[in-house]
Amino acid sequence: MEGESKAEKKLVYGDWGYVLDDVPHLTDYLPDLPTYPNPLQDNPAYSVVKQYFVNSDDTVTQKIVVQKNSPRGIHFRRAGPRQRVYFESDEVRACIVTCGGLCPGLNTVIREIVCGLYDMYGVTKILGIEDGYKGFYARNTVTLTPKSVNDIHKRGGTILGTSRGGHDTLKIADSIEDRGINQVYIIGGDGTQKGASVIFEEIKMRGLKVAVAGIPKTIDNDIAVIDKSFGFDTAVEEAQRAINAAHVESESVENGIGLVKLMGRYSGFIAMYATLASRDVDCCLIPESPFYLEGKGGLLEYIEKRLKENGHMVIVVAEGAGQQLIAESMRTMDHADASGNKLLLDVGLWLSQKIKDHFATARKKMPINLKYIDPTYMIRAVPSNASDNVYCTLLAHSAIHGAMAGYTGFTVGPVNGRHAYIPFYNITEKQNKVVITDRMWARLLSSTNQPSFLSKKEIEEGTRKEEVPQTQLLDEGNSRANEKAEEQLEHNGPVSNGSI
Ligand SMILES: Nc1ncnc2c1ncn2[C@@H]1O[C@H](COP(=O)(O)OP(=O)(O)OP(=O)(O)O)[C@@H](O)[C@H]1O
Numbered sequence: 001m002e003g004e005s006k007a008e009k010k011l012v013y014g015d016w017g018y019v020l021d022d023v024p025h026l027t028d029y030l031p032d033l034p035t036y037p038n039p040l041q042d043n044p045a046y047s048v049v050k051q052y053f054v055n056s057d058d059t060v061t062q063k064i065v066v067q068k069n070s071p072r073g074i075h076f077r078r079a080g081p082r083q084r085v086y087f088e089s090d091e092v093r094a095c096i097v098t099c100g101g102l103c104p105g106l107n108t109v110i111r112e113i114v115c116g117l118y119d120m121y122g123v124t125k126i127l128g129i130e131d132g133y134k135g136f137y138a139r140n141t142v143t144l145t146p147k148s149v150n151d152i153h154k155r156g157g158t159i160l161g162t163s164r165g166g167h168d169t170l171k172i173a174d175s176i177e178d179r180g181i182n183q184v185y186i187i188g189g190d191g192t193q194k195g196a197s198v199i200f201e202e203i204k205m206r207g208l209k210v211a212v213a214g215i216p217k218t219i220d221n222d223i224a225v226i227d228k229s230f231g232f233d234t235a236v237e238e239a240q241r242a243i244n245a246a247h248v249e250s251e252s253v254e255n256g257i258g259l260v261k262l263m264g265r266y267s268g269f270i271a272m273y274a275t276l277a278s279r280d281v282d283c284c285l286i287p288e289s290p291f292y293l294e295g296k297g298g299l300l301e302y303i304e305k306r307l308k309e310n311g312h313m314v315i316v317v318a319e320g321a322g323q324q325l326i327a328e329s330m331r332t333m334d335h336a337d338a339s340g341n342k343l344l345l346d347v348g349l350w351l352s353q354k355i356k357d358h359f360a361t362a363r364k365k366m367p368i369n370l371k372y373i374d375p376t377y378m379i380r381a382v383p384s385n386a387s388d389n390v391y392c393t394l395l396a397h398s399a400i401h402g403a404m405a406g407y408t409g410f411t412v413g414p415v416n417g418r419h420a421y422i423p424f425y426n427i428t429e430k431q432n433k434v435v436i437t438d439r440m441w442a443r444l445l446s447s448t449n450q451p452s453f454l455s456k457k458e459i460e461e462g463t464r465k466e467e468v469p470q471t472q473l474l475d476e477g478n479s480r481a482n483e484k485a486e487e488q489l490e491h492n493g494p495v496s497n498g499s500i
Pocket residue numbers: 001002003004099100101102132133134163164165166167188189190191192193194195196198217218219220338339341
């Protein structure tokens with residue numbers, strides 16, 4: 001595994017605690033690059049759209065819930081087309097790579113990068129890198145054209161293939177340089193964006209005119225700052241089918257229990273949203289909310305109560321939930337995948353067995369009928385739904401406009417509904433997690449009526465121990481720069497020492 005990125009921050013301060021957390025630009029290290037008029041200016045399809053071009057000063061605020069005296073806080077550069085670009089159409093040699101696990105919508109993003117570059121900017125030289133990062137140096141490339149990608153959004157997976165591990169920065173940068181590639185579109189999760197960040201640093205060190213753009217992908221919705229990751233809605237929708245099946249099975253037998261395991265390694269968003277959407281779920285277990293089995297207030301007591309009340313119940317468990325409990329009850333070895341991600345113990349099977357064992361004891365005299373459904377890969381191997389397809393289009397277009405405008409070392413995504421260019425470190429330093437002290441988790445608890453499995457004191461201590469992550473679900477921003485903005489406002493009042 002390569003080292004972590006040593007990214008420099010470009011913070012620009014404005015009035016009333018305004019901070020622009022800006023992304024790098026090619027001119028930061030190649031100051032004399034020529035610019036050209038954006039070819040979209042002559043495109044009849046766009047000429048009717050008033051204000052199609054983004055004002056160069058437009059920024060997107062990270063914090064939208066504010067008080068009368070709160071500082072303006074962190075902002076990101078707004079995504080979209082600029083009047084002037086740093087590449088001529090026939091100069092562009094773009095490449096696209098997909099890394100990490102699958103996610104609905106990967107093919108749509110690939111399609112829209114190819115078609116967007118072609119239709120909006122007249123770019124015809126686009127290469128696909130096969131099988132993730134290692135494809136840069138271990139595989140041949142494929143030529144991508146609007147024709148070759150025309151139908152791919154209707155398919156799940158990625159036509160380019162993907163992989164974990166194999167990130168060799170120097171070999172990747174050599175490949176980019178040798179092939180004359182000058183725009184690199186990298187689609188992947190937190191690990192992939194860390195990889196993109198170190199590729200950008202290497203490209204910058206070599207002084208190459210190469211724009212590196214990341215498109216965040218994660219079925220787990222564990223990428224910070226952005227509102228939501230593409231494919232997430234599709235996955236939640238697909239998970240409904242498993243939950244429905246669990247419900248039908250459980251209510252058709254005496255003391256039926258339907259147990260569904262869903263993805264979510266460190267973040268339980270899929271389980272939480274699938275539970276909230278379904279309304280048939282009686283208990284949702286996620287990695288962020290510890291639980292225990294035995295004794296008063298434990299899971300087994302709750303199951304017994306629910307079966308007595310209702311005759312059946314549905315449990316949804318995220319794959320990363322209860323890992324500590326399983327490790328305590330089994331002798332386990334630490335295993336990791338090729339990217340260094342910890343391999344999880346199967347909470348679904350373990351929990352099924354624990355529940356069966358508990359109710360099988362003579363003392364209980366309560367025969368149960370448990371059906372375990374594991375749709376894990378089924379929810380991510382499907383094509384993206386309509387709303388994810390539109391979202392993927394916007395992500396692809398934002399990335400293209402940013403690269404054409406000379407921005408580099410950035411990732412794209414919606415922040416409070418507006419697409420923005422976000423420096424890599426914002427999304428690689430922290431993971432987005434469900435905050436169990438947030439109102440959304442309270443909504444879930446009131447929908448399932450499950451116990452929290454924690455005392456008030458434990459919740460408070462738990463959230464203090466781990467810094468609360470920045471998420472779209474929180475009212476309070478907590479990034480370092482936001483704190484800096486608050487400090488600045490407190491000590492100096494409204495000062496302006498930046499260019500905006
Ligand atoms: N710190 C890092 N530095 C450089 N490359 C990395 C780093 N972490 C991961 N990578 C590379 O990024 C690629 C994808 O990483 P990983 O398998 O962790 O998936 P991911 O992008 O996090 O996606 P997901 O976890 O959502 O499936 C791999 O090729 C891996 O080698």
